[in-house]
Amino acid sequence: ATNPEVTAQQLAPDWAGPKLVFRVVPTDDVQGTFAAGFVLNKLGHKRMSILHDKTPYGQGLAEQFKKTYLAQGGTLASEDGVSVGDKDFKALLTRIKSNDTKGIYFGGLYTEAGLILKQMRELGMKIDFVSGDGSKTPGLIDVAGDAAEGAYLTIVGVPVELLPSAQKFVDAYKKRFTGSGEELKPFDHFGYEAANIVFAAMEKSGPDREKLIEALRQTKYEGVLGTTTFDEKGDTLNKIITMTRARASDRSFPAVTDAPAVKNGSSK
Numbered sequence: 001a002t003n004p005e006v007t008a009q010q011l012a013p014d015w016a017g018p019k020l021v022f023r024v025v026p027t028d029d030v031q032g033t034f035a036a037g038f039v040l041n042k043l044g045h046k047r048m049s050i051l052h053d054k055t056p057y058g059q060g061l062a063e064q065f066k067k068t069y070l071a072q073g074g075t076l077a078s079e080d081g082v083s084v085g086d087k088d089f090k091a092l093l094t095r096i097k098s099n100d101t102k103g104i105y106f107g108g109l110y111t112e113a114g115l116i117l118k119q120m121r122e123l124g125m126k127i128d129f130v131s132g133d134g135s136k137t138p139g140l141i142d143v144a145g146d147a148a149e150g151a152y153l154t155i156v157g158v159p160v161e162l163l164p165s166a167q168k169f170v171d172a173y174k175k176r177f178t179g180s181g182e183e184l185k186p187f188d189h190f191g192y193e194a195a196n197i198v199f200a201a202m203e204k205s206g207p208d209r210e211k212l213i214e215a216l217r218q219t220k221y222e223g224v225l226g227t228t229t230f231d232e233k234g235d236t237l238n239k240i241i242t243m244t245r246a247r248a249s250d251r252s253f254p255a256v257t258d259a260p261a262v263k264n265g266s267s268k
Contacts, residue, residue, distance in 0.1 A: 002028045002133075002156070003060050007233040020213050022234040024194050024225060025156045025187075026241060028057070031132055032064025034241040035105065035154050039130060040072050042243075042256075043152075045102035047075050051092075051116065053108030054081040061132045062107030069105075077101035082112060089119050096125075103128035110135045113151075114143025121147040128152060136186055136244060138251045151246040152256070157225060158242050159255055160189040166224040193224045 004027045010019040039045050048069065052062035059081070066076065077099040080092060093116070096104065104120070104127065106113050113135040120129065129151045136153035144151075160166045166189055173184055197219055205211035221228045229237050244253040 036068035049101040058108035106131040110140040117144040118147040149248040
């Protein structure tokens, strides 16, 4: 639910009913913009190839990356769409390999991302791979194995393990969920925060729908994510993105230290 239109449509003249959608995560336009700036300014790549999975999420992310990348002086070596469920990307990757690209930006989810990474390395492609939060999950390493090593992946907000305000949440989660497959996932703390914001608003509004929506609109909540407030669309004002890099050996995604979390989609 990170497509900008999810909340932006509430400001359309023909929107019927109350504006009742609120989000605690930044939108894809913020994430795609940051990734483009990182590729140009941190990696120094002036020529990139773009792939996306033709879904609203994947294509939207790729289009925002493209828009910012071109506006800031980058050039595209190629741009292609793949289908969710595709397994064999070698013909496409062979063509990309021949066009002197410096890296691939992929908009989509970890399954296709993992297969693309694995087949890139099998073809001897040593170029950088950059993707979004749909790929930042241990599932990427399950699919790609060691080929996931070094992949650059953006995540909305700050990784929960780096948030001092989230330490109690992390400790409580690890105490409550201890089984295989129950590890803390990238969006668990966002879900926890969203629920607590609703509960806090209900305490103010009581069991009244209109009053609850208005209470949410007036939110100023101190919690796991720090301070959360919403703009007129219902989007969080915490527009922070962090770049991480996959480490296959321990299935982790450390933050890139020379690319600090940024606000408003632009490097600070």
